[in-house]
Amino acid sequence: xxxxxxxxxxxxxxxxxxxxxxxxxxxxxxxxxxxxxxxxxxxxxxxxxxxxxxxxxxxxxxxxxxxxxxxxxxxxxxxxxxxxxxxxxxxxxxxxxxxxxxxxxxxxxxxxxxxxxxxxxxxxxxxxxxxxxxxxxxxxxxxxxxxxxxxxxxxxxxxxxxxxxxxxxxxxxxxxxxxxxxxxxxxxxxxxxxxxxxxxxxxxxxxxxxxxxxxxxxxxxxxxxxxxxxxxxxxxxxxxxxxxxxxxxxxxxxxxxxxxxxxxxxxxxxxxxxxxxxxxxxxxxxxxxxxxxxxxxxxxxxxxxxxxxxxxxxxxxxxxxxxxxxxxxxxxxxxxxxxxxxxxxxxxxxxxxxxxxxxxxxxxxxxxxxxxxxxxxxxxxxxxxxxxxxxxxxxxxxxxxxxxxxxxxxxxxxxxxxxxxxxxxxxxxxxxxxxxxxxxxxxxxxxxxxxxxxxxxxxxxxxxxxxxxxxxxxxxxxxxxxxxxxxxxxxxxxxxxxxxxxxxxxxxxxxxxxxxxxxxxxxxxxxxxxxxxxxxxxxxxxxxxxxxxxxxxxxxxxxxxxxxxxxxxxxxxxxxxxxxxxxxxxxxxxxxxxxxxxxxxxxxxxxxxxxxxxxxxxxxxxxxxxxxxxxxxxxxxxxxxxxxxxxxxxxxxxxxxxxxxxxxxxxxxxxxxxxxxxxxxxxxxxxxxxx
Numbered sequence: 001x002x003x004x005x006x007x008x009x010x011x012x013x014x015x016x017x018x019x020x021x022x023x024x025x026x027x028x029x030x031x032x033x034x035x036x037x038x039x040x041x042x043x044x045x046x047x048x049x050x051x052x053x054x055x056x057x058x059x060x061x062x063x064x065x066x067x068x069x070x071x072x073x074x075x076x077x078x079x080x081x082x083x084x085x086x087x088x089x090x091x092x093x094x095x096x097x098x099x100x101x102x103x104x105x106x107x108x109x110x111x112x113x114x115x116x117x118x119x120x121x122x123x124x125x126x127x128x129x130x131x132x133x134x135x136x137x138x139x140x141x142x143x144x145x146x147x148x149x150x151x152x153x154x155x156x157x158x159x160x161x162x163x164x165x166x167x168x169x170x171x172x173x174x175x176x177x178x179x180x181x182x183x184x185x186x187x188x189x190x191x192x193x194x195x196x197x198x199x200x201x202x203x204x205x206x207x208x209x210x211x212x213x214x215x216x217x218x219x220x221x222x223x224x225x226x227x228x229x230x231x232x233x234x235x236x237x238x239x240x241x242x243x244x245x246x247x248x249x250x251x252x253x254x255x256x257x258x259x260x261x262x263x264x265x266x267x268x269x270x271x272x273x274x275x276x277x278x279x280x281x282x283x284x285x286x287x288x289x290x291x292x293x294x295x296x297x298x299x300x301x302x303x304x305x306x307x308x309x310x311x312x313x314x315x316x317x318x319x320x321x322x323x324x325x326x327x328x329x330x331x332x333x334x335x336x337x338x339x340x341x342x343x344x345x346x347x348x349x350x351x352x353x354x355x356x357x358x359x360x361x362x363x364x365x366x367x368x369x370x371x372x373x374x375x376x377x378x379x380x381x382x383x384x385x386x387x388x389x390x391x392x393x394x395x396x397x398x399x400x401x402x403x404x405x406x407x408x409x410x411x412x413x414x415x416x417x418x419x420x421x422x423x424x425x426x427x428x429x430x431x432x433x434x435x436x437x438x439x440x441x442x443x444x445x446x447x448x449x450x451x452x453x454x455x456x457x458x459x460x461x462x463x464x465x466x467x468x469x470x471x472x473x474x475x476x477x478x479x480x481x482x483x484x485x486x487x488x489x490x491x492x493x494x495x496x497x498x499x500x501x502x503x504x505x506x507x508x509x510x511x512x513x514x515x516x517x518x519x520x521x522x523x524x525x526x527x528x529x530x531x532x533x534x535x536x537x538x539x540x541x542x543x544x545x546x547x548x549x550x551x552x553x554x555x556x557x558x559x560x561x562x563x564x565x566x567x568x569x570x571x572x573x574x575x576x577x578x579x580x581x582x583x584x585x586x587x588x589x590x591x592x593x594x595x596x597x598x599x600x601x602x603x604x605x606x607x608x609x610x611x612x613x614x615x616x617x618x619x620x621x622x623x624x625x626x627x628x629x630x631x632x633x634x635x636x637x638x639x640x641x642x643x644x645x646x647x648x649x650x651x652x653x654x655x656x657x658x659x660x661x662x663x664x665x666x667x668x669x670x671x672x673x674x675x676x677x678x679x680x681x682x683x684x685x686x687x688x689x690x691x
Contacts, residue, residue, distance in 0.1 A: 007196050009048045009064050010041045016060035021411060023052035023061065024391025028275045028299070029149060032391075033406045045359050047148040048193030049299040050307020051275055063192050063307065067219060069209040070186060078184050079110035080208075083171045085189030086116040086242060087249035089325035090304040090318035091213040091311055095227055097325070102231025107223060111179075115189070116242025118171030120342065123245055123258035125164045125350045130260070130294060138162040138294050139285065142254055144197035145299035146278060147354060155356035157286055162294075165203065165352045167248055168194060172206040174240070174345050184208045188216050190249070190306030193299075202352045212308025240341035241333050246326045249303035250319055254296055267291065273298040364403040372399035376415045389413035462503050469496045515636050517552045517666055522583045522590060525555060529562035530581070538576030548585035551664040557633045558592075558662070564626040565594040565658050572598025572656065590664045595657035600647030609643065637662045 017039050024032045024039065031045035032052065041052065041061070053061045073080045082104050092100055101112045122142065129138065141147050141162045150157050165173070172185045186209045187194060198207040211219065220226070247253035251273045255262055262269050270292040272281035278297040284290040300306050304318040311318065364372070373395060378384050384395040390411040392398040401407035410416055472492045479486045523545050530541055562581075569579050577597040584591040601609060610631040634641045639662035646654050 006043050007064055007199070008041070008043045009046055009192055009196060010050065010052060010061050011064075012039050012041060013060045013062055014038055016058045018058050018060070020058075021389070021391030022055050022057070024407075024411075025388065026051040026055045026275060028279050029153065030401070030406060034408050034411055037408075037410075045152065047145045047152070047299070048191075048196055049145040049275070050192040053192070053307045063212065063214075064195055065215060066195060066209050066211055067215055067222075070211055070215075070219060073184050073186055073209055074108040076184070078182060079180075080108070080184040080186055081111040081113060081175060081179075082109040082186045082188060083113050083115045083118075083168065083175070084237075085168075085187070085191070085249065085303065086114065086119060086246040086326075087190045087304045087306070087309070087318075087322060088188075088213070089321040090249070090313070091190065091309055093311070093313070093321045096232040097237060097329075098232040098235035099227040099229070101235040101237055102228050103220060103225045105235070106225050107219065109186070110183070111175075111238045113171065113175060113240075114237045114242040114246070115167050115171045115187070116246035116248070117240045117341070118169075118174060119167035119245030119248040119254070119257060120243045121170045121174060121245075121345060121348065121350060122164060122167050123248075123254055124342070125170075126162065126254070126258045126294070127260065129162060129164065136160075137285075137292070139282070140254065140294060140296040141352075141354070142166050142248065142296075143298045143300075143303075144191065144193040146282075146297050148193060148196070149278075149299070150282065151354060151357045152359040154282060154286060155358040155360075157282070158354050158356045160285075161354045163351050163353060165350050166194075166197065167245065168197070169203050169206050169352070170348075170350050173348055173350070176206075177345065177348055178240070186211065188213065190303050190308040192307050202354070212306075214308050214310045217310060239337065240345075241329070241338060243330065243333075243338050244326070246329065247323070250322055251298060251302045252296070253302075260294070268293045269296065270294075271296045274301045275299070361404040364400060368403060369396060369399050372402050376409055376412050377418055385414060387413065462500070465496055465500050465503065469493065469500065472496060515554045515557065517554060519550055519552050520555050522549045522551055522553075522558075522585070522592075525559050526562060526581055526583060526592075529559050529566055532559070532563050533566040533570060535566065535570045535579070536576070539570055539573055540576075540578045542578070542580050544580070544582045546582070546584045546586075548664070549583065551585060551590040551662065552666045553590070553637060553662060554633075557636070561630045561633050561660060562592065562594070564630045565660075568626060569594060569596035569598060569656070572596055572600070577655075585664055588664050590662045592660040592662070593657060594660075595655065597653065597655045600654040600656055601643070601645040602647045606643065606645065634660055634662070639663065 019034065019037055019039060021034070021039075023041075024034065028049060028051065029045050029047045031042045031047070033040045033042050039060070050063065053063055084100070084104070088100060095103075104112045119142075126140070137160055139146070139150060139157065139161050141164055144166060147161060150161060168187050168189070172187075175185060176183065185207055187198070187207050188211045190213055192212060194207075195210045197203070198210050244257040247256050252262060252271045255269060255271060260269055262271060270281065270290060272278050272295070278299055281290060281295055281297055285292070285295050301315060302319070304322060305315060313321075373379075373384070376395065376399065378395050378399075386394045390398045390407065390413065392401060392407070395412070398407055398412060402409060410419075472489055476486065476489045476493065479489060523543075526543055526545075530543070535541060566579065566581070573579070573596055579597075580593075580595045582591075582593040582595075584593075609627050611628065631641060639660060641661075642659045643656065644659075645656040646652055648654070
């Protein structure tokens with residue numbers, strides 16, 4: 001069978017396909033390719049068994065329609081005969097043969113014939129073949145789906161295909177021999193594969209059109225043709241009439257018609273039917289495990305189960321309808337007329353050939369299979385669940401199908417579930433990050449608003465405070481040491497100085513000063529900050545400098561950051577402790593770590609430590625602006641600040657570690673904050689710092 005006669009026998013309706021992989025599981029030829037979440041029927045591999053059509057609950061598979069060809073035949077001037085497959089009693093159990101024949105004549109057919117007679121001719125030919133070639137082995141060729149399967153996937157068995165036409169072709173040859181070679185012939189039956197058989201190179205022109213029973217029903221409805229009870233008596237199939245060949249659509253029917261015994265002891269003849277059995281039988285026939293002389297195989301469990309049937313009746317009900325019809329016909333037919341027709345066509349040529357059309361795909365090596373299995377998460381034999389959810393019987397078959405381009409990794413249900421679990425975990429992380437980002441945004445807005453407020457307050461309050469302080473000092477100079485007013489004036493000076501320090505802190509928080517970058521030695525900044533913090537003697541201080549100690553930073557501001565962090569660490573170690581300061585310069589970054597062994601920061605306070613005016617110190621001991629100012633300086637440097645702390649002695653040693661990360665070099669085209677601005681905090685930094 002050449003490439004030019006391949007038909008798209010089955011196609012997928014994309015909008016209906018739910019990609020359930022049922023068609024993959026039921027396709028004996030592995031002709032279903034899953035690509036971009038769609039099940040595509042591969043024309044070059046499809047054998048026309050129609051299994052995918054039968055099993056698709058969403059009706060997403062549609063068979064090739066030849067109704068247009070039938071309409072053209074009947075519209076032409078050449079007489080058209082119709083040949084009806086012997087499975088018709090299973091499709092039309094409510095119609096008598098006469099009623100069905102009458103309906104076909106009303107469609108315009110010049111003759112209505114039984115394919116069962118062609119089956120009788122074929123059965124006789126098989127008897128002769130086995131008798132004439134006693135040492136040879138054969139695969140029966142009555143099922144076109146099976147012959148296509150052998151041609152495409154067991155091309156080395158093609159010489160063993162019985163060189164005999166199917167009953168459809170035998171009927172066509174018989175009619176042309178008895179009537180007129182110029183007639184047109186249309187076949188009606190349950191088989192989809194017949195459409196491709198009719199245009200095969202070796203028998204092309206024998207059959208002009210093929211319709212399934214489903215299409216015939218549509219043709220009847222289109223033309224308004226309904227049963228006429230009167231036809232039951234006056235109509236009948238045109239001769240020659242069928243004999244036992246009408247049993248062909250039933251499993252082992254061909255053997256019955258040919259009188260070939262299915263002897264289990266001698267096992268010379270073996271019959272197999274159905275998607276699983278027919279493949280196993282052909283495989284064993286090839287390997288030699290099956291020593292039968294004749295392998296009679298059907299792709300369906302009998303032609304009465306073909307995809308072109310519309311009846312919903314179960315298998316044995318259909319068998320009953322066919323066998324009952326055959327018994328009635330054999331009892332009512334003229335045996336002499338049948339034998340005369342068989343003698344007349346004794347020399348009819350029923351030979352045909354078959355040609356290899358190899359569609360086997362290159363198989364992957366064991367290494368490639370293992371790599372594909374590993375990609376599916378099948379690292380060990382016990383990981384190969386062989387659950388069949390992908391449509392393939394085993395995980396190895398699925399992996400091979402992926403290699404061949406027929407399948408996708410996502411078809412594996414356990415693999416997809418695991419991927420979904422990872423996706424859910426990643427989504428949870430993203431959700432958490434989003435929540436942190438939202439919290440950080442709110443925090444940044446608060447800082448910006450408070451910065452603007454602080455700048456305004458500082459401008460308005462600073463000058464009056466300076467005036468008060470100046471006049472208070474003047475009064476102190478004019479007041480004698482013994483005056484009772486001197487103590488009150490000293491209190492005014494003390495509190496006014498405190499107010500000015502608060503205002504100064506507000507100005508620092510508002511960041512009215514600019515970032516002036518310069519290349520500095522961080523070791524000097526750390527030394528200066530430790531000296532300025534003036535820690536108690538009972539606190540042990542150690543410093544460690546790793547990597548490049550130089551960085552381009554604003555020295556005064558970074559020193560202020562270190563002083564604030566060191567001072568807070570000292571306050572957390574009122575009874576003494578160890579303070580470790582580390583600087584690391586690498587990969588274009590400067591990392592400063594200030595770690596203490598103090599009391600730690602309780603979890604409920606970690607989200608507040610960078611909030612302006614938040615402090616855990618007693619009234620008068622702190623303004624709550626130190627860490628807020630520190631945060632602002634770090635952000636102005638396009639840096640990051642993080643905090644790790646433990647305040648629970650039962651959970652381990654208490655203490656706090658602040659980590660400040662700053663760019664070690666000036667960034668080109670950096671969008672640094674201008675004077676009077678407070679840098680907004682990246683979400684990750686605020687989240688890591690506790691909000």
